[in-house]
Amino acid sequence: MSKIIYTITDEAPMLATHSFLPVIAAYASTAGVDVETRDISLAGRIIAQFPDRLTDEQRIDDALAELGDLAKTPEANIIKLPNISASTPQLKAAVKELQEQGYDLPDYPESPTTEEEKEARARYDKVKGSAVNPVLREGNSDRRAPASVKQYARRNPHSMGTWSPESRTNVATMGADDFRHNEKSVVVDAEDTLRIEHVGADGTVTVLKESVPVLAGEVVDGTFMNVAALRRFLTEQIARAKADDVLFSVHLKATMMKVSDPIIFGHAVQAFFPTLFEQYGEQLAAAGISPNDGLGALLSSVSDLPDGAAIEAAVQQGLADGPRMAMVDDTKGITNLHVPSDVIIDASMPAMIRTSGHMWGPDGEEHDCLAVIPDSSYAGVYQTVIDDCRAHGAFDPSTMGSVPNVGLMARAAEEYGSHDKTFEAPAAGTIRVVDSAGTTLMEHEVEPGDIWRACQTKDEPIRDWVKLAVTRARATGVPAVFWLDAERAHDAHLIAKVEEYLPEHDTDGLTIEIMDPAAATAYSLERIRRGEDTISVTGNVLRDYNTDLFPILELGTSAKMLSVVPLMNGGGLFETGAGGSAPKHVQQLVKENHLRWDSLGEFFALAASFEHLAESAGNARARILADTLDRATGTFLEENKSPRRKVGEIDNRGSHFYLGLYWAQELARQSEDAELAAAFAELAQTLEGKEEQISAELLEVQGSPVDIGGYYRPDPEKAEQVMRPSATFNEALAALSV
Template sequence: MTNRPTPDIIYTTVDEAPQLAAASLLPIIQAFAAAAGVSVGTRDISLAGRIIAAFPEGLSPEQRQPDDLADLGALVTKPSANVIKLPNVSASVPQLVAAVKELQSQGYALPDYPEDPQSEAEKEARRRYDALKGSAVNPVLREGNSDRRAAIAVKNYAMAHPHSMGTWAADSKTHVSTMAADDFFANETSATLTAAQAGPVRIELLGEDGAVTVLKDGVKFPEGAVVDATFMSARALRAFLDQQIASTQAQGVLFSLHLKATMMKVSDPILFGHAVRAYLAPVFDSYGAVFDAAGISANAGLGAMLERIAELPQASEILAAIDATLASRPPLYMVNSDKGITNLHVPSDVIIDASMPALIRAGGKGWGPDGRAADTNCVIPDSSYAVVYDEAIRYFKETGALDPATAGTVQNVGLMAQKAEEYGSHPTTFEVPHAGTVRMVLANGEVLHSHKVEAGDIWRSASARKAPIEDWVHLAIARQKAENCQAIFWLDAARAHDAELIAYVKPLLAAAGVADKFQILAPREATRLSLETIRRGETSIAVTGNVLRDYLTDLFPILELGTSAKMLSIVKLMQGGGMFETGAGGSAPKHVQQLVQENHLRWDSLGEFCALGESLKFQAELSGNAKALILGKAVDAATQAILDNDHSPKAKVGQTDNRTSHFYFAWAWAAAMAAQTEDAGLAAHFAPIAAALAQNEAKILAELTANEGKPVDLGGYYHADPAKTAAVMRPSQTFVGIIG
């Protein structure tokens, strides 16, 4: 950690719409918290901030900034940690490259991202940049397991004001397609390490000629860790993709690929590239050598390919071949049909945990190139969790859409601490360079896992440690006791990894005397039962691993609430601290585009409000500061007022936006503080603030909306100018003058 003073609460600096919203909301939070003796500061975990911190040597002293992610990584292992974490960009390569170019244009002397590093300097730059890709932040900060659920006020509002749902037809052609063999699920092996097996592990590739290539050395696992290894056959993947392209064509539906090319930053971009090459097979057959010579990679997506192809001498010829191939293939699911952005354009544009729930909410419809909604073949190569979406689609075809006005809720307790499971696999994921056998060799010489592989196969290892697993089970027990409702461990006894977890879960439940309070079901059966439960208006707790935590805390909130950005997400850090996450950021890029074009930000800060209330209450527990508790309870009252009075942001210019929502939040928060009777000093402090906000409502609203409908300049996308951003997000001097 650096020597900077650590504030009581850290509010993370991030990217895109959440960070724009923070420019408006954070000054309000800091002013109100100061009155209760609570300091609120920031640490920068944005993509741009992490890039700057990773390459200090070429920067001026004014440009340099500390490695705030490392700082926070140390803090979350301390009992005093109190962090409000906003959603940050999990960067794909195109996003990383775009951020680097923007910073370079702003005068930052950063190296280019080397696609094919040759020199030692390029290899070192690539190593540093690769550390910033994908889920670089969450594994560092998540030193605890996840307790994620809909806040009561948010759930009540969703039921009273149900969002729109698409109509499901029994004869819908929408379906999930996944691999039947030779994928990560089928090839997985798993073991729980004994004391004799604990320690360093070497991952090596034994070639068919007997030569050994060390892929990774010195990976250490403690006793009790569940260590997995698996691979996906590139040959089987390509055959599957070819089959699905043909099948989609025959069925007359859209072709849609659903991956996690951000969080699974090594494996899934490779899978994405296979899909691009399969879909454009005739083009790659003719021009593959040209692409290789030009350093054009399918892994970056069709959008990046088109930009690079436009620079080639044969550009017109190749582009014509691409157009002809697209015309002959089944129509693609579109990210933006108006702009011609397809499912295969950018790997970070279609993220499974956002795209699949949106499609299911819409009655199984996706947008096609003609701008019309259509049924789709949802292609999810690995079968590990595809069954969840498959069963949900089957269920809704049978029963019709869920009614948000009467639906119950699915809460989640997720195993994610200390880089648990697949999301911690990045340093131990490899595209196999040549045929042979990949082995995990223990320090005692024992071969823990062994897989025979071919060139191009994707091999990976993941793990979950004993302490996080036990903490996860205990958290599930506590949550079930608090809710007294159905609770399900989503674990498949037929899957190698899950079988090892079940061996932990059953004795812990039995020792706590609560085995009868929980069910253990495979994901398909758990999906069906959970949907049946919430259709009856009841509550279920899904106790899951890390990836399912991610998937389900989008799927069920999007069905229940219309969004996953309004969830209450508490990470109970294992050393006693707390981290309060504010929701998903999947729609953030579109919100930024609208702000720049129309000066209207529709980002809803409800997730931030929920996290803030919990953080302040937690601070009261940490410090014994009764004023912080009063302030936190007043946040809850203000959040309820925002919902009751319909002051959440709307989609169009002229309607409530993020800034006007923050004004009403500040007013309601101040009013709640003025009305409370627990602390006369706080009431006296906030009474004139509440009165001034009430008296100046019309003036403040006029100032906030004076320039709506006009373009604005933020000075950057990934690295916006703070002064320009503040001018856009705090345009009411009257409001600023009252709040401070």
């Protein structure tokens, strides 16, 4: 039997799965396709790390490790939904919830001292940050807006804020002493095992990372951010924002960059509240309160301290003395510096650009802002877009072109900060990378607290990335631009490899360029405004940024993108879009029993998964399911059955019903398989005849609070009841058979 693995993840996508998976399973069964699930949610990943502390009933397998092995096989067919890339506060919250549910888990140790605490911290660190993607992504990324989505966006353009030539919104970034300027890079000649060491001023050698296996041709980088320079920079930008009377905001990636960016975030918190930390810093540290966890964690913890009231007063005074701060939720007083994972750069910057270059201020109104992006590696991309909007006005979704992406990410390529090769310098000295013979490949002089990090990019994924870029350029006839900066050490090596591997492919008649990110942005924007498409061929971090930036401008959301990962050993990984607004969706469901999560990304991924299955397994009915689902999704868009925002309107569950109805109608109309058509004609007739009844059943439950038994690990039965409230629809699906 053919098989699709559907992942159980987190938040709104996970709740939507309770509604949509029964539809998938019923339809797939008619083609002999078995749909299995694997739990790779944050809670599931935590539980899998501590089998020795749990009961037999509580233990679960390490599904992520299993899927990581599967992704290396030709049989892999995995649909991956958005998951939480946990910051430390999110991880702590998930652990607390699981403890309350009866799981005997240790507290997350901020500063482990005992061997037991160190072991617990090591297990939790496997779960933090972007822990899922490096394991599953055994291929490079092909991400683009499906034609049906682009056509719909042009006919039904989303709102775009008006840009003024007088806008004072800008990006602030470091001009020296940051990751971009301190980067060093080598290409290793042969398979080896490297070591990362800190050499103190007195010559004492401390091994930071004992074993870093590398392959021949692999690109290995090291870089650091000078923290003294960072603090000067942050202090200057706080003063600049106040002088310019614009909102102050910090934009980081404290999820993917799970070690470096929370530290940078903590420095921003300290820089904004200098008096607070001068007076009470030692007391806060002694109580285990870290600025890296944000202002929210600090405020929720200080009430038990002797000077708690004075500390809270110092926070309020700091807010009054500083520039106006951008807000996450002004009605609740949640600022840009409350939670490190609240303002994630790849979602927050496009949203700001789409909204006239504005963010929300403490007064509940929109204002120009100073977007602080400390590392300068890709800050110029956003400044270029802002300058373009200031000069030419907002983009027009009804006419603008598209920027699909081919992203280098296979085998954890360029996963800066999301692994165990990022460190705070313990003392003044040198951090160096040495090979097995003891030869130093690169080194940096550091001061205490400097943030040093390394990454690896294997040669085979780079070669595959070049191949995928040429393949997409050939398939579309669209120019492909490699976003690489010859002035960066890492990018210089990639440019050499791109120039080496491009001649392996037929590029006659194709436009393939190499430009630095800011120039590539300007080139793409010029074409966008003419309604022309341009493929961005990027490294892993820019892949993350670009696949939010351009879709949010083009489509209003990145959740409507088709994301295919052709796995290097022949399998397929199909991703379903971003989950940035998922937390707010869960909050609304619990409060009002209305889930506005849009599963359109899941529809696209499922069609691509069936298509892959048809080709890899020779399953003719899987091909029919893929083709009819594509057509049904087009109808779904034209009929505007996406979830609405308010109670009493169609939500995620109603969307799944209508997708099921249109899909059944398409299957009934197809002429390739009479038996399949007959079975779905009966289902289509049932759904058509009972459309009004089913819609009423789905709408009448809205408006009251619901209990799903948990945020990070809901009770499956409660979630099932909430997400499948139409007995009529459920019975129709159960009756389907071929």
